[in-house]
Amino acid sequence: MRAPSPGRSLAGILRAIGLATLALLSISTFPVISFAQEAPRNFLFLGGDDPEDHAALLQREDIEGAQVVYNWRGLEPSEGEYDFAAIERDLATLEAFDRELFVQLQDRFFLPQARWLPDYLLEEEIYAGGLARQADTAGEGPDGSGWVAMQWQPALRARFQALLDALAERFDGRIAGINLPETSTDLDLDNPPPGFSCDSYFAATMENLAHARQAFAASPVVQYVNFWPCEWDNDHDYMGRIFAMAEERQIGLGGPDIVPHRRAQEKNSYPFFNAYRERLPLVAMAVQQPTLTYIDPQTGEPFTRAAITAYAQDHLGVDVIFWTIEAPWLQENGSQ
Template sequence: MHYRLLLALSCLLGLLAAVPTAASEEPRDFVYTGDLAENVGLLDRRDIEGAQVIYTWRMLEPEKGVYDFSAIEADLLLAEARGKQLFAQIQDRFFLPTARNVPQYLLDDPEYDGGLARQYDNPGEGEPEGQGWTAMHWNPAVRARFQALLAALGERFDGRLFGVNLPESSFDPLAEEGDANGFTCDAYFDATLDNMRAARAAFEETHVVQYLNFWPCEWNNDHRYMERAFALAVEQGIGAGGPDIVPHKRAQMKNSYPFFNRHKADLPLVAMAIQEPTLTYTNPETGEKFTREEFVAFARDYLGVDVIFWSIEAPWLAAE
């Protein structure tokens, strides 16, 4: 009798194990903006839990070693007054040829080799490729100044901000410039990981997130850049994210997306954005732009996203 009971229990447990588990918890919705004051009405919505705001390096460090964090303080007041949270993106790269928003001393002082390197930018599906800039973190002097900024931000805002994120790992240098400014793929990768460690050291309580989407010179982890970056994030307790949730898009599926899927239970936070270019993509199965529900389902079930940063241009925000 005892044996039969054990056998029955074993079969029951086997059946329960075969039942699909419940869907993952729904991602939290934040709005993504460059000017919170102009869009603060969105924080009054009950379905919005906070905002991710972009702060350029030049804004935060108008002169060498002189920091101006008044914009973050003002946005914290707006968010806290409504019981909402603030996520700060520290922007060191820009997607217009006229946008060179790093401190002037980086552009002028020979020690920094011009401070910025030109890059290509793909602004969305069917849109023409543009040109922008990224800070030359492979130059140790540039990187030291950026890490000094992170340390100053941590001293002021650790535990007050919900999160801080570093911009995307993607960088597509102009071919004609080659390595004239000292760029190499390994140097760029090593510098990015060094900045991740510096951000983690600066912020002990506030979430730290590194946007990981692509790496220069890499496809399908053939340099093990993506693998090593996610390993560092897991080891150091750093979150991961990215600027684009595009369901099953081949380029992302050959780069960061499988690593989000693999490590979604290991990362302290996965925070990803649906920015303006993301909204341009079409679902190949329907021939229509991806819906909110399609974005969320892929983010939740495959990528393990905890927080979605929605462009203020997302149709569902305007419709309600």
């Protein structure tokens, strides 16, 4: 295991400085927090896996930490009662390996049976059912392909922000960062869920992001932004406005997929990542398992690690890449 290198661990630096110093900073100043460097840092994307199960990969010299997904239900089993044991366990495991933890807080799910919100949000009338069904975009059948929390409902959004506050109180300065899930969702816009509108969805996302940034004074906050419901090619200026806000308030941005030159992304988030590549404090993006299926038109083969990294660094300004453990170069004999 390598010895810690000076300046490598943001969380370690912040602990050394002490949170008392951070308290002297005015929230309105939004201090710059950056991973800025020449090449992206490599983290593992573990989904909901236990980091201990991937100890060998985590101790590779070229891996600096892990991103783990935590769903809302697992963190708040009952109203206002929080259970952060899973995060504490994963953080302890990674610290034992001299690695860092990036938390992904999940409020949307991609299987019909995945309804992972606390029961009170699903049952109490004030929350209007808690979840909205995502459309059947992948042929899963009449029950749809998953669910998304109805963040556009003010009462539910208030509970999400309370969760953010509780997470910040426990983990700010201890974790490498926290990211909110992607902006994309597949709602049936012809039959929208209660209270939904394109603008209310956008406004709720922006409000939650601003709240997260205020709650976390030390650990970076990243919003995954890829597509917006109702928007294409920034025709509502949703994409333009979230990037402008991220620059102003020093919020990180990212996304679930790095796919070089893919048209859909090039008509949505990618041009903004390129334009803002020197202006955001942190850009963190993932290479998840579906990304591995895309074909490089120049070679007729799946994109290599080198091709993905070059595009991420040179075109998108990525500082951190979260790699699926299935990436060939992470396999025992993989080199690409």
